[in-house]
Amino acid sequence: MIKRSTLALVGLGLVAGCAAAPPVAPAVVSGGKTDQPRQIQTVVADCMKQRGFKYVAWVPEVKISEDAGKAYLGDYEAMKKERTEQGFGIFAGFVHPEQREKRALWRESDSPNFTIKNQLSPAQRVAYGKALTACRSQGLQRVTGKVVTSDEDRAKQENELIAQRLDRDLNADPKLVGLASAMGDCLKGKGHQVASLRPVDMSQRGGEEFEAQKKRIALNDDIPDKGLPAGQYYEPRIPVGTARQYLSREIKAALDDLECGKDFYAAYLPRSMEIVRRVQGEFGSGGDNS
Template sequence: MPYRHRVAAGALCAAMLTGCVSATEADPEPGAGGADASKQQAQRIQSAIADCMKQQGFKYVAWVPEQDALEEFDKASSGDYEAMRRERSSHGFGVFDLLADPGGKRVVWSESDSPNHTIKNELSDAQRAAYDKALTSCGNAAIKQVTGRVVTSEADRAEQRNKLIDQTLERELNGEPRLVELAAAMGDCLKGKGYRVDSLKPVDLDRRGAREFEAQKRALAMKDDIPERDLPEGRYYEPRLPQATAKQYLGREIKAALDDLECGRDFYAAYLPRKRAISAQVGDLFGGGGI
């Protein structure tokens, strides 16, 4: 069986309600409205979906997953040096870690946790197809009702959200004088260690390491025996690698990630809290995480 596909620019594991959210894929902390406001928004979306599904003749339970605190991950994603070092010592940039250790992904919630998973599995194949079609339609309508955003699917919602996050980060952070100064120092340090640095823009520098190893993994995926057919643009099946080989790639990734952290210790401490706040604020415009 082929590996699940993932987005080259950053893993997404999302579908309309179903799918999974892992620690490295989880949404940032809520934006200006706070955790309660974000949760209430998610509950309104779920209630709207449940009402719509009932009108379509399907049973659906309004369900908002309770996510673990993930204190260690939260610290790392906020620029805490010690937490980032512990994270990168095991997972690098988060590219080859799942291939090297298939059981090592830290899942916050999965499809089977939802009561709707059982409801759907009790349906026939034809009924499940109709259920999925109705859920997509109801999910789109609920997003528009609660947030005013027009989406065509959960994938489209994620794409719109991520695009706006990227645009906002680039507009607000790439020209911030202190971040520009810290990024230049980090870039000089990385070049001194022999790493290639194509851009000193803060947003690009933050993404540099993960993109480098993602490109390596994509190249491996294009060469293996799994055909990349019928996938959305930019997606591919995880490459089929012997675990020992994947661990070698992860070892190189961990070294690079730790070097990157040492050079960017001051940069990340200033940049990541800003990035996290912007990502959360934009995410709230689309109703937070996956439906």
Template sequence: MPKRSALAASAGNGGPRAMMCGVTFAAALALIAGCAAEPAPTAAPQAASSTKASDSAHRIQSIVGDCMKKKGFRYVPWVPPVKAPKTASDRAYLGDYAAMKEQRAKKGFTVFYRYAHPDQKEEVLWSSEDSPNSAIVRDLSPAQLAAYEKQLTACKSRAIKEVTGKVVKDDNDLFAQLDETVQKVLDRELNGDPKLVELAAAMGVCLKGKGYSVADTRPSTLHTWGWRTFEDKVKALAKNDDKPEDEEMAKYGQYTMPVISVADGKRYFSQEVKAALDDLECGKDFYAAYSPRNAEIQQRVALEFGGGGN
């Protein structure tokens, strides 16, 4: 599995999504943070798209299983279950005001929530421990694990190419391609939409009136400004602590999570909750219009990559 930072984003904010290792992209819509808690809920998919994504993901897993077996490794094809979009988090992700307000009052943008409330159990769709392959890799020696992961990367690349036609070197490359593709589609389809541009501009004016610095009011950027603002605070704390950074993670803009005291976590979290609620009040109309379309694009791109191929 790739090393990735443990980040979580508010479902109501629609920002980069914290994912579990090995999650299929179709199951959680965005694959940015990896190996973390609280993956994004899926938007309600059309039956045909959902079926096609599931078929692609299962085909990829089947090919990976056969490939690993031929190389002498044990691997169980496994596709994580997809949760039905029925919870408040799901409604928040799709721009429902009441659900977003409830979630933001409780968790803000969910950046400092884990530091302020370390005793709270994270909400997850599934854990990497749910995969039957977690027990397999646990029993491997360091040398065996290195060989296993190297072969798994090669088998995944082959499977994704066979099913989707896309050339992917490894998991990090897959995540990067997914993110880049999503951003291009968002820019093309949403940042030029006159209605969304108008709503985003009004939201930006409102936020500036409340004292927030909002330099970019493009819809896709404004949608995540709050998450990014507080995520930048975590990154700054990580950069200035005594924990050494992983060079491989740093190449992909990731970092080792800093140690933050509960007192400091609560202080930052209080600021975050206020900002998240102000953001919602300014962007009530914007989120209602933007979030459902964002969710559809996330899922559509996931489908292009065969559900992520993990």
């Protein structure tokens, strides 16, 4: 089962593979590739070899459609098409489970290391996982200078830095403040609750509302969520008929959000994605997670 956080910081809620930490939008939508992921993977492969494990240096090829790329950057027509089908991306997977595979940026099974790991005995897989965690940390520190203790710690640090940069660079921008305020007034006029008019909060409010609904379902179902990192839980089991009702409400809210925020998103999303791309670059994002 997939572990999910409460919501991605940039409010897009994409799942990269089977991410165990808050996912963010792919850096590729803003361009500017670096060789750091490959350098990190080379260090990881050498480290794993020294620990007695076979490991292939591998950087996933992130696949994203042209429409999705435009939607990330605030194109109205692309966002409208996506929201008409997916809403904010919270309940659609329960109604159209086949879409989860199509929307994945890459799959863990694409990695040659997926097969290598699965050929090990249960005890060897545990040892492999511990070695890989240590080797990833070593690779990241050697290439970027960042010190992390685990994959979760890396994701936490990366998302915290994204949040800091978004707050510093976007929440005080006069143009975005004005557009966010107008968006909030419009949404209130349509009967939606708006707790904060700060630009970053406005970009996240719709997705957070429906993510909170899903989380309440998850925490009250029969799947134990104990032992997971803070803010994470196992995806709930939701009957298709029930999920379709949630999705219908979500789509309507997402389209209201877009209509009210058309100008806001066109100005906000390109800048927020650039911040995400820069921070991901600092952490050498793009490496294999298997």
